[in-house]
Amino acid sequence: xxxxxxxxxxxxxxxxxxxxxxxxxxxxxxxxxxxxxxxxxxxxxxxxxxxxxxxxxxxxxxxxxxxxxxxxxxxxxxxxxxxxxxxxxxxxxxxxxxxxxxxxxxxxxxxxxxxxxxxxxxxxxxxxxxxxxxxxxxxxxxxxxxxxxxxxxxxxxxxxxxxxxxxxxxxxxxxxxxxxxxxxxxxxxxxxxxxxxxxxxxxxxxxxxxxxxxxxxxxxxxxxxxxxxxxxxxxxxxxxxxxxxxxxxxxxxxxxxxxxxxxxxxxxxxxxxxxxxxxxxxxxxxxxxxxxxxxxxxxxxxxxxxxxxxxxxxxxxxxxxxxxxxxxxxxxxxxxxxxxxxxxxxxxxxxxxxx
Amino acid sequence: xxxxxxxxxxxxxxxxxxxxxxxxxxxxxxxxxxxxxxxxxxxxxxxxxxxxxxxxxxxxxxxxxxxxxxxxxxxxxxxxxxxxxxxxxxxxxxxxxxxxxxxxxxxxxxxxxxxxxxxxxxxxxxxxxxxxxxxxxxxxxxxxxxxxxxxxxxxxxxxxxxxxxxxxxxxxxxxxxxxxxxxxxxxxxxxxxxxxxxxxxxxxxxxxxxxxxxxxxxxxxxxxxxxxxxxxxxxxxxxxxxxxxxxxxxxxxxxxxxxxxxxxxxxxxxxxxxxxxxxxxxxxxxxxxxxxxxxxxxxxxxxxxxxxxxxxxxxxxxxxxxxxxxxxxxxxxxxxxxxxxxxxxxxxxxxxxxxxxxxxxxxxxxxxxxxxxxxxxxxxxxxxxxxxxxxxxxxxxxxxxxxxxxxxxxxxxxxxxxxxxxxxxxxxxxxxxxxxxxxxxxxxxxxxxxxxxxxxxxxxxxxxxxxxxxxxxxxxxxxxxxxxxxxxx
Numbered sequence: 001x002x003x004x005x006x007x008x009x010x011x012x013x014x015x016x017x018x019x020x021x022x023x024x025x026x027x028x029x030x031x032x033x034x035x036x037x038x039x040x041x042x043x044x045x046x047x048x049x050x051x052x053x054x055x056x057x058x059x060x061x062x063x064x065x066x067x068x069x070x071x072x073x074x075x076x077x078x079x080x081x082x083x084x085x086x087x088x089x090x091x092x093x094x095x096x097x098x099x100x101x102x103x104x105x106x107x108x109x110x111x112x113x114x115x116x117x118x119x120x121x122x123x124x125x126x127x128x129x130x131x132x133x134x135x136x137x138x139x140x141x142x143x144x145x146x147x148x149x150x151x152x153x154x155x156x157x158x159x160x161x162x163x164x165x166x167x168x169x170x171x172x173x174x175x176x177x178x179x180x181x182x183x184x185x186x187x188x189x190x191x192x193x194x195x196x197x198x199x200x201x202x203x204x205x206x207x208x209x210x211x212x213x214x215x216x217x218x219x220x221x222x223x224x225x226x227x228x229x230x231x232x233x234x235x236x237x238x239x240x241x242x243x244x245x246x247x248x249x250x251x252x253x254x255x256x257x258x259x260x261x262x263x264x265x266x267x268x269x270x271x272x273x274x275x276x277x278x279x280x281x282x283x284x285x286x287x288x289x290x291x292x293x294x295x296x297x298x299x300x301x302x303x304x305x306x307x308x309x310x311x312x313x314x315x316x317x318x319x320x321x322x323x324x325x326x327x328x329x330x331x332x333x334x335x336x337x338x339x340x341x342x343x344x345x346x347x348x349x350x351x352x353x354x355x
Numbered sequence: 356x357x358x359x360x361x362x363x364x365x366x367x368x369x370x371x372x373x374x375x376x377x378x379x380x381x382x383x384x385x386x387x388x389x390x391x392x393x394x395x396x397x398x399x400x401x402x403x404x405x406x407x408x409x410x411x412x413x414x415x416x417x418x419x420x421x422x423x424x425x426x427x428x429x430x431x432x433x434x435x436x437x438x439x440x441x442x443x444x445x446x447x448x449x450x451x452x453x454x455x456x457x458x459x460x461x462x463x464x465x466x467x468x469x470x471x472x473x474x475x476x477x478x479x480x481x482x483x484x485x486x487x488x489x490x491x492x493x494x495x496x497x498x499x500x501x502x503x504x505x506x507x508x509x510x511x512x513x514x515x516x517x518x519x520x521x522x523x524x525x526x527x528x529x530x531x532x533x534x535x536x537x538x539x540x541x542x543x544x545x546x547x548x549x550x551x552x553x554x555x556x557x558x559x560x561x562x563x564x565x566x567x568x569x570x571x572x573x574x575x576x577x578x579x580x581x582x583x584x585x586x587x588x589x590x591x592x593x594x595x596x597x598x599x600x601x602x603x604x605x606x607x608x609x610x611x612x613x614x615x616x617x618x619x620x621x622x623x624x625x626x627x628x629x630x631x632x633x634x635x636x637x638x639x640x641x642x643x644x645x646x647x648x649x650x651x652x653x654x655x656x657x658x659x660x661x662x663x664x665x666x667x668x669x670x671x672x673x674x675x676x677x678x679x680x681x682x683x684x685x686x687x688x689x690x691x692x693x694x695x696x697x698x699x700x701x702x703x704x705x706x707x708x709x710x711x712x713x714x715x716x717x718x719x720x721x722x723x724x725x726x727x728x729x730x731x732x733x734x735x736x737x738x739x740x741x742x743x744x745x746x747x748x749x750x751x752x753x754x755x756x757x758x759x760x761x762x763x764x765x766x767x768x769x770x771x772x773x774x775x776x777x778x779x780x781x782x783x784x785x786x787x788x789x790x791x792x793x794x795x796x797x798x799x800x801x802x803x804x805x806x807x808x809x810x811x812x813x814x815x816x817x818x819x820x821x822x823x824x825x826x827x828x829x830x831x832x833x834x835x836x837x838x839x840x841x842x843x844x
Contacts, residue, residue: 057704057706058601059597059598059600059601059705059706060704060705060706060735061600062704082603105545105550107545111544112544115518115522116544116545118550118553119518119521119522128797132793132797134791134793134794134797135791135794136794138769138770138771139704139769140702140703140704140734140735140769140770140771140774141514141515141702141733141734141735141736141774142510142514142519142702142731142734142735142736142771142774142775143702143771143773143774144507144508144557144771144773144774144775144776144777144778145771145772145773145778145782145786145789145790146778146786146789146790146794146795146798146816146817147554147557147558147561147562147798147801147802147817148508148521148553148554148556148557148558149554149797149798149801151521151550151553151554152549152550152551152553152554154550154553155545155549155550156549156550160549171605172603172604172605173603175603194463194464194465195463197465197574198462198463198465198485198486198487198574199486199574200486200574200575200576200577200642200643201574201643202642202643202646219642219643219646220643220645220646220649220650222645222646222648222649223642223643223644223645223646223649225645226643226644226645227643264543264544264545264546265543266461266464266466266542266543267463267464267465268461268463268464282544285543285544286544286545306541306542306543307542307543308543308546308547310547322547322548323547325547325548326537326538328531328535328536328537329537329538329539329548329551332531332537332551332804332805333548333549335803335804335805336549336801336804338804339797339800339801339803339804340797340800351548352548
């Protein structure tokens, strides 16, 4: 294992050099999500050397780690104290880091029931495109001093600053988990998942794949048994493996070269009439679509349903990977980008074309 | 046109041209009710108060102010506790009080779309027929509006488990100062682009005017049960909190009150609190029936181990509500025993509780001002209430100085100057202690991206470096000035 190290001074020097020489930088973590976003540009700047857990207080429910610390290391440490990252961050290929998890802002199957990556961000230390190291938020649960720049960093894909440290709220692991199976149609699955989500049930996952509805319950054994009695269904043999497969895109559905779209719609939206194969997660709120259908068609239909579509993997990485913004929002995005990275050197164009 | 001198009468005439006459107030007696928010020690009369009722009218008011360089302070119910809605003498107050419609409750998707002037509690009431509710419950929830909740990122007693406003809002419609309508987020999760929802929430009216809010609704827990534990020492009570959380329990609510707060609340509400206790804990667990039974047993065991002198589980729903009634009425209860009180709002890492409480007690002696402590113990959010009498010359000033020291103490132990009440006008000076100049400059850059003229609630929430330099000159810490790198004026 790579030793813990604080290389923030070296990273800062690299940013200052890049400013002076008018070069752009591509921020590189564990490389597990290089496929995500628009094609990376600029000279690679690795942050993986900046690693190590800085503080962890199980009874405070807070962990602070340098951005290059791997999720695997963080989760192993939390597991020792029977705690977890509640937003279930995807690891994909396995080398995922804390910085990458927050910079992409991606969350796993637990997200609709527990909250998203940004929901658990309490504070960050960030190296901006001006070469300044700034701290926002902190290590306490409630903090409304100043604009919420730490949560704002989540999902900004390194276009505003290089995350150096992240403080996250953590939660106890549930005493036990069970996954129930139901054979049904997609339409029926969407109805059931949303009806259950409106009831006081200990849900922590709801997905539909290949004609089967998977429902995960988390809580005390007594509570799970009581819930099972209400819900029926069949107990899945290896529920944990199923949810890991969905989270990390490791299950069969995600194999193959067809472009993969993430379609986000209000959870109870009936199945969308788009050609391709579907896997529904987040109780219907996040729908994976493998298709070669034209992007414009996908976006039009998704927008009509009140949602947005991301070309998650494959397809044209030079084009509009993320759902286009309204002109007013796009103009605001460019002004915010300039407020943090006035020289435009950090991950240029990774989210939207800045030209 | 923008650079022309613009007198008040011309401004009011322009406002009358775009709003019905009853929606523009400019006589001193009509302005009086708007001179302060919940922090009544700060008062100011604005040039005018506008009460639009359509988004188009709000846009028109903003355009007039934008074109004439007049600052705008948006206002909900005016229950805020940090002076965020304090008018500016050269500005207009934009009241959203007429935006009271619940536009949609969608039980299938578990969301509600509401106008900003809808009261917090009214959302839960509208959702109740579907077994749903809106989780954040600030103590002012019968009066405060959702627009104000978003502006302040309001909390409540259930934050540890259910989050703050920022964790429960899905979408916003916002008008920028130049009248542009932004649609941020919505019913679909995790919108593309930057997380403007996070940036807007808690922005204290500095970035835009909220004209619509989409919130997440949650199913009402099957059951809630509360344990009341009394302690003869606040330190033991603090340790019990750590033990409960360390045992893997995330209570729906976990509150602590010290002796003065207990006695005040008991005198007022007769909740049956043990008035001799140094501290009480209220620990509520909620969820599935079986899980609640399980956890209540565990909590009882943990608090006994931690040295509780008395442990009571509410016998029924009526007693549960009674236990909470005392806590929820703690502020007005303290108001009954003192002519005035000043409510502080720092957050600290919980493990530092005992040293913070001892230091507050010392300061209380030093200043000769009693303090009642009410504490959202689960999430480390401390509300010391300083008792004072504004009619005694100099007492308000001493109270504010004492309060400032409590906030500095919170920062010193790794916490923050405000957990849920906002910075507003009140804590603008303490912001200079919490943040370095480069961080404050970054906040101003964010504001500039939204509001380049600096017309939305200017002078609140984020201090200018100039102000910090002046403020720092008055507060010398350990012989060192704050921000020695700054020029002094």
